[in-house]
Amino acid sequence: MSADTKWGAGDVPDQTGRVAVITGSNTGIGYEAAAVLAARGAHVVLAVRNLDKGKAAVDRITAATPHADVTLQQLDLTSLDSVRRAADDLRAEYSRIDLLINNAGVMTTPKATTSDGFELQFGTNHLGHFALTGQVLDNMLPVEGSRVVTISSNGHRFGSINFDDLQSERGYNRLRAYGQAKLANLLFTYELNRRLSKKGAPTIAVAAHPGSSNTELTRNLPGVIRGPVELVWRQIAQDAAGGALPTLRAATDPQVRGGQYYGPDGIGEQRGHPKLVQSNRKSHDEDVARRLWTVSEELTGVTFPV
Structure with missing residues (x-):
């Protein structure tokens, strides 16, 4: 494919024989990715919190693609117990996992905590996915061409990792908390890939962001700005x-x-066809990435086989 070719869903190669686990895939971009992968022959696991909504998503996919092979896995990223149960189920059911797409996320929520006491955005978007990845990675490491894909956003650009107040206990700003979580997604991806590379594993870690996508993420914006923001x-x-x-x-x-x-590839990376893009300088700070990794292991109790 030449550099100027506009890559689209039709360019997805045949996925027959591959197992893809996608978090938060009953709606939005996770659902759309699941539908395409299933149509291309992958066995797709919708890892979702609400099984009723997940079942509806399975029905929509199979209605469009009758041969689609889609199953459900309950997963609540706000609970480390739920993450452990889901990882146990996935390891037991699938001896090989080709794709783990860490897609689920929350954006600009009111101040809240997960069941483990983590700030909701950091706990869901980063720590939940960190814990899930660490616990299923053994089933990916032997698989040639396996990938961990974690979804970040342009919001990483206004984020910073506040190690003195990771859980925003001293003061909460929903935009800062979102930026921290999305920056953490990238720091995690790059550090995971460094560790995989040093191990000589066939698995790679990659990140992506959707630009501005018309999904449900704006539902948690404060009422005074939600209307104008959604209009734009x-x-x-x-x-x-x-x-x-x-x-x-x-x-x-x-x-x-x-x-x-x-x-x-559009202006400001807001919309358009996908291309290789660059994240900001903070996301490539290896010292911060290593420190975040260590803290994440301590908070989740999960260590990686790399």
Whole structure:
């Protein structure tokens, strides 16, 4: 494929024989990615909190693609116990996992904590996925071409990792907390890929972001700004199918390399076809990444086989 070719869902290679686990895949870009992967032959596991909504998603996928092979796995990323149970189920059911797409997330929520006492956005978007990845990675490491794809956002650009107050206990700002969580997604991806590379594993870690995608993420914005933001959002955002393209490219394009980051090719990376993009300087700070990794292991009790 030439550099100027517009990559689309039709470029997803045949996925027959591959197992793809996608978190938060009953709606939005996770659902759209799941639908495409299933249509291309993958066995897709929708790892979702609400099984009723998950069942509805399975029905929609199989209605469009009758041969689709789609199953459900209950997963609540706000509970480390739920993450452990889900990881146990996945390890037992699938001796090989080709794709883990860490897609689920919350954005700009009111101040709240997970069942383990973590700030909700940091706990869900980063720690939950950190714990899940660490506990299923053994089933990925022997698999040639396996990938961990973690979804970040442009919000990482206004984030910083506040090690003195990771859980925003001294003061909570929902945008800062979101930025911290999305920056953590990238620091995790790059550090995981470094560790995988040092181990000589065939597994790679890649990140993607959807740009501005018309999904449910804006539902938690404060009421005074939600209306104006959604008005502007509708003008610049692409639909969820378009927002899923960077995820799909990161997950399936044979030319993707570990430690890369994919997003839309339009102005400000808000919309468009997926291309290789660059994250900010903070996301590449290896000292911060190693410290975040150590803290994440301590908080979750999960250590990685790399």
